[in-house]
Amino acid sequence: xxxxxxxxxxxxxxxxxxxxxxxxxxxxxxxxxxxxxxxxxxxxxxxxxxxxxxxxxxxxxxxxxxxxxxxxxxxxxxxxxxxxxxxxxxxxxxxxxxxxxxxxxxxxxxxxxxxxxxxxxxxxxxxxxxxxxxxxxxxxxxxxxxxxxxxxxxxxxxxxxxxxxxxxxxxxxxxxxxxxxxxxxxxxxxxxxxxxxxxxxxxxxxxxxxxxxxxxxxxxxxxxxxxxxxxxxxxxxxxxxxxxxxxxxxxxxxxxxxxxxxxxxxxxxxxxxxxxxxxxxxxxxxxxxxxxxxxxxxxxxxxxxxxxxxxxxxxxxxxxxxxxxxxxxxxxxxxxxxxxxxxxxxxxxxxxxxxxxxxxxxxxxxxxxxxxxxxxxxxxxxxxxxxxxxxxxxxxxxxxxxxxxxxxxxxxxxxxxxxxxxxxxxxxxxxxxxxxxxxxxxxxxxxxxxxxxxxxxxxxxxxxxxxxxxxxxxxxxxxxxxxxxxxxxxxxxxxxxxxxxxxxxxxxxxxxxxxxxxxxxxxxxxxxxxxxxxxxxxxxxxxxxxxxxxxxxxxxxxxxxxxxxxxxxxxxxxxxxxxxxxxxxxxxxxxxxxxxx
Numbered sequence: 001x002x003x004x005x006x007x008x009x010x011x012x013x014x015x016x017x018x019x020x021x022x023x024x025x026x027x028x029x030x031x032x033x034x035x036x037x038x039x040x041x042x043x044x045x046x047x048x049x050x051x052x053x054x055x056x057x058x059x060x061x062x063x064x065x066x067x068x069x070x071x072x073x074x075x076x077x078x079x080x081x082x083x084x085x086x087x088x089x090x091x092x093x094x095x096x097x098x099x100x101x102x103x104x105x106x107x108x109x110x111x112x113x114x115x116x117x118x119x120x121x122x123x124x125x126x127x128x129x130x131x132x133x134x135x136x137x138x139x140x141x142x143x144x145x146x147x148x149x150x151x152x153x154x155x156x157x158x159x160x161x162x163x164x165x166x167x168x169x170x171x172x173x174x175x176x177x178x179x180x181x182x183x184x185x186x187x188x189x190x191x192x193x194x195x196x197x198x199x200x201x202x203x204x205x206x207x208x209x210x211x212x213x214x215x216x217x218x219x220x221x222x223x224x225x226x227x228x229x230x231x232x233x234x235x236x237x238x239x240x241x242x243x244x245x246x247x248x249x250x251x252x253x254x255x256x257x258x259x260x261x262x263x264x265x266x267x268x269x270x271x272x273x274x275x276x277x278x279x280x281x282x283x284x285x286x287x288x289x290x291x292x293x294x295x296x297x298x299x300x301x302x303x304x305x306x307x308x309x310x311x312x313x314x315x316x317x318x319x320x321x322x323x324x325x326x327x328x329x330x331x332x333x334x335x336x337x338x339x340x341x342x343x344x345x346x347x348x349x350x351x352x353x354x355x356x357x358x359x360x361x362x363x364x365x366x367x368x369x370x371x372x373x374x375x376x377x378x379x380x381x382x383x384x385x386x387x388x389x390x391x392x393x394x395x396x397x398x399x400x401x402x403x404x405x406x407x408x409x410x411x412x413x414x415x416x417x418x419x420x421x422x423x424x425x426x427x428x429x430x431x432x433x434x435x436x437x438x439x440x441x442x443x444x445x446x447x448x449x450x451x452x453x454x455x456x457x458x459x460x461x462x463x464x465x466x467x468x469x470x471x472x473x474x475x476x477x478x479x480x481x482x483x484x485x486x487x488x489x490x491x492x493x494x495x496x497x498x499x500x501x502x503x504x505x506x507x508x509x510x511x512x513x514x515x516x517x518x519x520x521x522x523x524x525x526x527x528x529x530x531x532x533x534x535x536x537x538x539x540x541x542x543x544x545x546x547x548x549x550x551x552x553x554x555x556x557x558x559x560x561x562x563x564x565x566x567x568x569x570x571x572x573x574x575x576x577x578x579x580x581x582x583x584x585x586x587x588x589x590x591x592x593x594x595x596x597x
Contacts, residue, residue, distance in 0.1 A: 046111065074135065229246075408587075527547050
């Protein structure tokens with residue numbers, strides 16, 4: 001029970017008018033069960049009593065004021081070492097639930113405080129299907145149990161792992177742990193844990209007179225697009241059931257963020273989804289700038305968009321060509337990689353790097369655009385549209401490809417929302433939701449482009465066609481960057497942004513001290529919480545940051561689209577053939593680093 005109601009903005013007396021859902025919650029469940037936290041989020045953040053969690057979640061999903069159709073994210077925070085706790089309830093551990101209303105373009109975040117003596121909450125898997133993996137991840141990272149969960153087992157970590165990595169008392173470096181010796185006994189235990197037992201995976205050996213076969217698809221298979229394993233339960237070639245197995249790429253990026261300075265974590269963001277490059281730097285940089293109160297010039301905003309759209313096209317070209325390869329044609333891959341090489345040449349001429357530039361900075365960019373950037377961009381813009389038409393003509397209008405992909409792995413809007421699908425997979429169902437349009441960031445509101453949307457059903461063929469149209473729209477955005485690049489500085493004049501000019505540091509003692517502290521400790525970001533979502537190459541990517549007034553992040557939560565998309569696989573592919581699974585995987589557009597982080 002919470003005693004204090006804290007408004008997000010004391011001067012804003014029409015809070016209930018702005019967020020009518022909050023007023024409805026207070027009226028229905030009583031104010032005493034809620035606490036409104038003051039954050040930099042652009043939506044209400046409500047702490048609620050754990051006893052009413054299920055009722056509140058049901059109310060949020062089905063009400064007449066603002067129905068939240070999607071569970072966008074769910075995870076935890078270890079609050080025990082947090083210093084700035086004056087304006088939050090007493091809590092050892094916190095579980096947060098981020099809900100998204102697509103129809104109302106509205107968010108709401110619930111937080112539940114837990115004592116270390118009672119780390120458990122009821123599962124919400126019967127209300128939001130996609131909470132399954134999120135609850136499993138939260139359990140294995142923090143040790144918070146979700147009672148009633150259908151299969152509360154490890155998801156990202158090995159089955160024999162000991163400890164909860166995202167707890168604050170868990171070491172950040174291997175050197176902080178005891179020495180590890182892989183004895184014969186430990187090896188035998190590790191091998192035994194890998195033994196496949198269908199019952200442990202929720203699968204049955206047979207059904208009356210039918211004898212099923214089990215097949216390991218992956219973890220090393222060209223059509224699994226990375227180290228990804230799917231346990232298939234088959235009757236002949238028909239898929240009766242399947243269980244995705246992830247975690248082979250897990251590197252603990254969220255744990256790494258707790259030990260890296262705010263600046264030095266930037267290179268890691270490129271590698272979360274390694275095909276997206278600068279696209280993945282955007283949500284992190286913007287979330288930090290919100291915490292620090294930094295604003296950037298129009299030139300910086302447009303340059304960030306320029307790099308993001310180049311990487312978007314690059315990623316989409318790989319997706320389209322490998323999808324066509326999965327269906328059975330080879331030529332498009334070699335042709336598309338020629339185009340991708342041109343993009344990489346352009347990116348390298350601007351940033352000095354190719355796949356992972358780590359070029360965005362808190363408050364700006366690493367450098368300004370080179371003198372010849374517009375010539376290279378103009379050359380690419382003249383080249384790409386004709387090539388795109390060529391791909392459509394020779395491959396995507398091929399009768400064999402159409403018959404192999406049209407109507408395959410189809411789902412509707414309701415299914416997409418229940419599994420947390422975003423990006424082209426959601427838009428193919430007819431939902432017009434692109435973060436660049438609905439919640440513009442970095443100046444996207446100043447650009448003229450359209451959002452390709454499908455009809456009522458998202459199938460493999462529609463998802464690919466939408467990506468082709470998205471490339472055309474990205475080319476349109478790039479052309480506007482070429483013609484309307486603003487003048488201005490490439491970094492903000494702010495003490496928490498990029499290092500000061502070297503000449504200034506050599507002759508001004510205050511500048512020298514600032515430079516020394518930023519280079520040794522990193523910038524100290526004011527304490528608070530912020531959040532930023534963007535339209536990444538594969539769907540919505542977001543960063544939720546908690547600063548405790550230190551040179552490092554207290555908590556960094558990375559929500560990636562591919563994690564949600566792979567969780568949907570069993571519900572879509574049951575009853576199809578193995579060959580359809582290949583087509584389905586090719587149409588999702590995922591990479592495993594984006595899933596596992």
